[in-house]
Amino acid sequence: MFNKILIANRGEIAVRIIRAARELGVGTVAIYSTADRDALHVHLADEAICVGPARSTESYLNMNNILSAAVATGAQAIHPGFGFLSENSKFARLCEEMNIKFIGPSAKVMDMMGDKINARAEMIKAGVPVTPGSEGEVHTTDEAVKIAEEIGYPIMIKASAGGGGKGIRKVNNVEELVPAFEAAQAEAQAAFGNGAMFIERMIFPARHIEVQILGDSQGNVIHLGERDCSLQRNNQKVLEESPSVAIGHTLRNEITAAAVKAAQHVSYENAGTIEFLLDESSGKFYFMEMNTRVQVEHPVTEFVSGVDIVKEQIRVANGNELSVKQEDVTFSGHAIECRINSENPKFNFAPSPGKITNLFLPSGGVGLRVDSAMYSGYSIPPYYDSMIAKVIVHGENRFEALMKMQRALLEFDVEGVITNVDFQLELISDPHVVAGDYDTSFLGNVFLPEYQKED
Structure with missing residues (x-):
């Protein structure tokens, strides 16, 4: 097993990785920006090294400084977490060249599946269903108009590179197309340095279903079920x-088998997620994209499967086989995760950085977990993502999980900054959500308009 790994991230995911590594007996190195000098992951790691100023481009995205930190501390591997450099094939390739193990898939596979156009082509080869759309990169509005006419409206314009909701626009008709394409392309260029786009028919309304997969260097690939x-x-x-x-049961078997087929086709190694859109009216599902990293929402899968995904990532990167085979994986109960952000839902979800003057995280009972890097007295910097915690619950059934989440959110108390805890509590208590009657249109078209009417 590795003696020491470097965590190229911050916040709760850095804390999560440090804890998993410590339980495996692996030493850890935290990196931090000058704005994160007092962050929890810095205190928890065995070593910590500053890699630059507050701006992400000068610190958490600074490949040279991060690799130099790995060399200086003798780290044998780098875990990128999610966001930042986690899906950057150039960084993965640099790690390979420097004989530092990147805890994730190879740069080649990241290029293949991280680029949505390449991924789409590979899924067609693998026999995985994809939505009708453009066959290559789209660079101009003229191309976009022609393709949209061929596949029919409504459509989705998406950045070929990157993720996190950047460079994406829904278009209902030709009048909306040009301004939407130009805005999405400009956003993609700014976020990823790549303005290449692609277009696909919009499956709407739909369910966003993703399947967690794990693969090792011996060719074993398994799934850990789906998340909604x-x-x-x-x-x-x-x-x-x-x-x-x-x-x-039948559709679950079909969609998880398609995800495994997709991962096997590209000889996928480490943790990844195959994302699908499900048309509930027809029962058909379509490949959307692959995330070649650990997901924010991985804890819900850990709860229902009993598999520690982050530990598996480290073991697989070390050359070990997966610790479980598909026939060993069983699923139990129901799990839910709410993302807690320092933001003001009543003011268009504006970020709310500042000093936490008091913090009480919910606890007690079986099946409750809070992943966070917050502590009382900590000052949330304004430079990064606004997520401050994840509340994850597990129950014997969905109703028990819903009630446990309501209880946990009622206990969650943070002072000094505004959060979305009350918003999440209202959402988890909404009759439609309680009944499981929702799709990708629900939050924006049904819940938020009513929520924003309230004082």
Whole structure:
């Protein structure tokens, strides 16, 4: 096993990785920006090294400084977490060249599946269903208009590179197309340095279903079931659960088998997620994209499967076989995750950085977990993502999980900054959500208009 790994991230995911590594007996190195000098991951790691100023481009995205930190501390591997450099094939390739193990798939596979156009082509080869759309990169509005006419409206314009909801626009008709394409392309160029786009027919309304997969260097690939991530705002996930109430036994077998087939086709190694759109009216599902990293919502899968995904990532990167085979994986109960952000839902979800003057995280009982890097007296910097915690619950059934989440959110107390805890509590208590009657349109078209009417 590795003696020491470097965590190229911050916040709760850095804390999560440090804890997993410590339980495996692996030493850890934290990196931090000058704004994160007092961050929890810095205190928890065995070593910590500053890699630059507050701006992400000068610190958490600074490949040279991060690799130099790995060499200086003798780290044998780098875990990128999610976001930042986690899906950057150039960084993965640099790690390979420097004989530092990147805890994730190879740069070649990242290029193949991280680019949505390449991924789409590979899924067609693998026999995985994809939505009708453009066959290559789209660079101009003239191309976009022609392709949209061929596949029919409504359509989705998406950045070929990157993720996190950036460079994506829904278009209902030709009048909306040109301004939407130009805005999405400009956003993609700014976020990823790549303005290449692609277009596909929009499956709407739909369920956003993703399947967690794990692969090792011996060719073993398994799935850990599905997650329903349909509750989204501006293409950003808000709440996730597993299993999905929209999927029965037969469809579950079909969609998880398609995910395994997709991962096997590209000889996938480490943790990854195959994302699908499910048309509930027809029962058909379509490949959307692959995330070549650990997901924010991985804890719900850990609860229902009993498999520690982050530990598996480290073991696989070390050359070990997966610790479980598909026939060993069993699923139990129901899990839900709510993302807690320092933001003001009543003011268009504006970020709310500042000093936490008091913090009480919910605890007690079986099946409750809070992943966070917050502590009382900590100052949330304004430079990074606003997520401050994830509340994850597990129950014998969905009703028990819902009630446990309501209890946990009622206990969650933070002072000094504004959070979305009350928003999440209202969402988890909404009759439609309680009944499992929602899709990707629900939050924006049904819940938020009513929520924003309230004082």
